[in-house]
Amino acid sequence: MIYGGKTTGVIVTGATGKQGAFHIALMNEYARQVGGKGVVAGVTPGKAGQEVAGVPVYNSIRDALKEHDAEASVLFVPGFAAGDSIMEAASAGLSLVVAITEHIPVHDTMRAISYASIHGCSVIGPNCPGLLSPGEIKMGIMPVHLSSPGQVGVISRSGTLTYEIVDQLTRAGLGQSTIVGIGGDPVIGQTFADVLHRFEQDDRTKAVVILGEVGGSLEEEGAKATDLPVAAYIAGISAPPEKRMGHAGAIIEGGEGDARSKIARLEKIGVPVASRPSEIPRLIKELL
Amino acid sequence: MKLLEHEARALFEKYGIPHPRGFLIRSPGELQERIGELGERCVLKAQVDVGGRGKAGGILVADRATAEKKAAELFEREIKGVPVREILAVEYLEIRQEFYASIAIDRSTKQALILFTDQGGVDIETLAKERPDAVRKASLPLLMHDIPPFMVRDLLQSAPKEIGKILNQLYRVFCEKDALLAEINPLVVTPEGVYAADAKLIIDDNALARQGITVNRDLTxxxxxxxxxxxxxxxxxxxxxxxxxxxxxxxxxxxxxxxxxxxxxxxxxxxxxxxxxxxxxxxxxxxxxxxxxxxxxxxxxxxxxxxxxxxxxxxxxxxxxxxxxxxxxxxxxxxxxxxxxxxxxxxxxxxxxxxxxxxxx
The missing domain is CATH 3.40.50.261 (Succinyl-CoA synthetase domains)
Structure with a gap:
């Protein structure tokens, strides 16, 4: 449990859209299972007074906070509005924003993250599946049936690849402490380094899986800055240069950020790197 | 999406960035009609989206007498497999000094990264690897309205002061056009002043709609x-x-x-x-x-x-x-x-x- 737990109240922004309504129901189903607080309110400007999946909707986060206690928000708003929603949450005093939204213009992300950091608010994402602390809380869209509570932290730039690895960890008897999807965009709020720093302060987490991909150098920067045992998988060894591989951030640019040099740098600092996703459970067992 | 040089140049011009006189042509005949605007010598630049365009034969220097023939020659060429449909014809500049200036997205700091060097005209990635000290850098949060004067002084050092104004104009382009990269390479000093002798702009694919771009040309x-x-x-x-x-x-x-x-x-x-x-x-x-x-x-x-x-x-x-x-x-x-x-x-x-x-x- 690193960004929240059973006692964390969550507000969903973009509550009345199809995605928002669907995932409020799933998040609260999980909250009921684990005895957590879950989603307490929804926000969609102009839709105050409605109810979505049993949760009251307000015009603004400030209005919602007059009636409910909450520390975090999860965004399901469209790309053009997401930067604004991040800033609204930070300004209202929430300490965490989980931005599921894809296709946010990167300038909006950069401004919103700068603004949020002035207000002491952490941003996970954008373009991410959110986070799941098995047995504690789910903030986002990760399927819960593949996970199990345990000692392994997972940090990933991807969605479904995370589910694949979580499934394999669970099958190998390796439960997870918290699974964080940090997002597939070039600029993201919480980086590998930030999440690793939180895991260091979490008694439950004994080892961490880093699921990276081509583009940038956040994987190496994160692994370098932690004392926790880390194993990694880097997707995109077959990715051609200068082509965006699905994620806005998954691109080898100016000869930088290719998988082979990333893997070499990780191995140089002593991080074992799996050449196939199926090797991750074995590498983690060796670290524990 | 990458803009072609002439498109980026037109945008830079709107923000006041000075560039050499010139115009776009689609046939050698068009050049002949307007050759008088360019002086005695001119530079013909193929408008193709390929890296290393100059080395691949995409840029030719011509004088008034041979310009039409050279333009015809360039229209016949393929630059790294890309046919030449448009040529930017510009006046030839008496270059005294060359600089490099760019503003890009920095994933690590989550801010804009400004790069400046007095080794203009080079491949910046190679220079950054081989002589990192020669490339000056500054990080700027996008909440800033302009580049603070101290940062401009740190970047320029002994470079002409008027470049500071150009850096701020480039920053404005970067912000208002949702750029992933705005680059001038080289930024040249001539006896008449400072000019952007090239222009490069990459627009964020997630912002194409609000930038009024309907077709992403980078895709097949x-x-x-x-x-x-x-x-x-x-x-x-x-x-x-x-x-x-x-x-x-x-x-x-x-x-x-x-x-x-x-x-x-x-x-x-x-x-x-x-x-x-x-x-x-x-x-x-x-x-x-x-x-x-x-x-x-x-x-x-x-x-x-x-x-x-x-x-x-x-x-x-x-x-x-x-x-x-x-x-x-x-x-x-x-x-x-x-x-x-x-x-x-x-x-x-x-x-x-x-x-x-x-x-x-």
Whole structure:
């Protein structure tokens, strides 16, 4: 449990859209299972007074906070509005924003993250599946049936690849402490380094899986800055240069950020790197 | 999306960045009509989106007498395989000094990164590796309205002060045009003043709509077709078609193909909510590539309905074999539908990939 737990109240922004309504129901189903607080309110400007999946909707986060206690928000708003929603949450005093939204213009992300950091608010994402602390809380869209509570932290730039690895960890008897999807965009709020720093302060987490991909150098920067045992998988060894591989951030640019040099740098600092996703459970067992 | 030099130059001009006199031509005749505007000598620059354009023969210097002939010559050329349809003709500058200036996105600091060096005209990545001290850097949060004077002084050092104004104009372009990169290389000093002798601008694909750009030219026709359906698609050179959900999982599928010494023909991420119709379009799109001999479908998700996916694959009606790995709801129904039609459903992505590689061997 690193960004929240059973006692964390969550507000969903973009509550009345199809995605928002669907995932409020799933998040609260999980909250009921684990005895957590879950989603307490929804926000969609102009839709105050409605109810979505049993949760009251307000015009603004400030209005919602007059009636409910909450520390975090999860965004399901469209790309053009997401930067604004991040800033609204930070300004209202929430300490965490989980931005599921894809296709946010990167300038909006950069401004919103700068603004949020002035207000002491952490941003996970954008373009991410959110986070799941098995047995504690789910903030986002990760399927819960593949996970199990345990000692392994997972940090990933991807969605479904995370589910694949979580499934394999669970099958190998390796439960997870918290699974964080940090997002597939070039600029993201919480980086590998930030999440690793939180895991260091979490008694439950004994080892961490880093699921990276081509583009940038956040994987190496994160692994370098932690004392926790880390194993990694880097997707995109077959990715051609200068082509965006699905994620806005998954691109080898100016000869930088290719998988082979990333893997070499990780191995140089002593991080074992799996050449196939199926090797991750074995590498983690060796670290524990 | 990358803009061509003449497009970026026109935008830079709107923000007051000075550039050499010049105009765009589509035929040698057009140059002859206006050659008087350029003085005794001119530079002809092919408007093609390729790196290392100069070295590849895309830039020619001509004098007034030979300009039309040289332009005709350039229109005949292909620069790294790209035909020349437009040429930017500009006046020849008496260069005293060359600088480099750019503003880009920095993933690590989550801020704008300004780079400046007095070694203009060079390849900045090479210079940064070989002589990191020669490249001056500054990070600027996008909440800043302009580049603070101290930062300009640190960047410029002994460079002419008027470049400070140009840096701020470039920053304005960067912010207002949703740029991933705004670059002037080289920024030149002549006896008359300072000029942007080249212009480069890359616009964020996620901001094209609000920048009024309707067609992303960086994509191939099939990639654009894929975009219409909401797929991410990249053409590759192998013979195994790939369909996955989620960029990471799809990339990992390609990597596994390479691990087992096969070659992927494409990357296709169908995105969330892979229903019957989306799957059908995805399968048809991948199968339409004549080099595809087998298709691997790797779908994993809590809410993916395997029966929908199965129906989508069958309704696509393609000739190539399809090997699947499906994990989601209604797996048994999906398997039943597929088994009846001779498709193979495997237990893991690794098995599916292995089977596909064996199928084309």
């Amino acid at each position: 026709e099939r990639e654009r077709e894929a975009e219409k359906h909401g797929f991410s698609y990249v053409e590759l050179t192998g013979d195994i078609g790939v369909i996955g959900n989620g960029a990471g999982l799809t990339m990992a599928t390609l990597d596994l193909i390479e691990y087992y010494e096969g070659r992927a023909a494409n990357f296709l991420d169908v995105g969330g909510g892979a229903d019957q119709e989306r799957v059908m379009h995805a399968v048809r799109l991948v199968a339409a590539d004549p080099s595809v001999r087998v298709i691997v479908v790797n779908l994993l998700g809590g809410i993916t309905r395997c029966d929908e996916v199965a129906k989508g694959i069958i309704s696509a009606g393609i000739s190539q074999p399809v090997i699947l790995r499906l994990a989601g709801t209604n797996e048994a129904e999906g398997r039943k539908i597929l088994d009846g039609c001779g498709y193979r459903m495997m237990e893991s992505m690794e098995q599916a990939v292995k089977a596909a590689v064996e199928a084309v061997r």
